[in-house]
Amino acid sequence: MANVLKGSGPWAIDTASATAVTTDAIVIDQIVWVPGTSAVATDECKVTDNSGTPIVLFDEFASGASEDVFPQKMNRKQPINGLIVPTLAHGIVYIHLA
Numbered sequence: 001m002a003n004v005l006k007g008s009g010p011w012a013i014d015t016a017s018a019t020a021v022t023t024d025a026i027v028i029d030q031i032v033w034v035p036g037t038s039a040v041a042t043d044e045c046k047v048t049d050n051s052g053t054p055i056v057l058f059d060e061f062a063s064g065a066s067e068d069v070f071p072q073k074m075n076r077k078q079p080i081n082g083l084i085v086p087t088l089a090h091g092i093v094y095i096h097l098a
């Protein structure tokens with residue numbers, strides 16, 4: 001599956017890259033990582049903005065192969081400058097926009 005950034009649902013990102021998913025200013029409501037059954041202990045998912053000094057918006061580690069879900073509501077409901085998913089070992093990260 002390729003990254004899905006359209007439609008009425010959350011963005012579904014399954015491919016890590018140093019390239020920005022978007023450079024638009026966005027407001028995120030929630031980030032949810034579903035590592036899936038192929039995950040192993042220490043697998044990581046990291047989400048940052050793409051400013052000159054990236055802030056980490058989300059950084060979680062899997063405990064092993066499972067259907068665990070790692071949700072995180074965003075306390076800051078302010079625009080961020082773009083979005084990068086530089087680390088995604090397994091699974092899909094869902095970006096729910098506000």
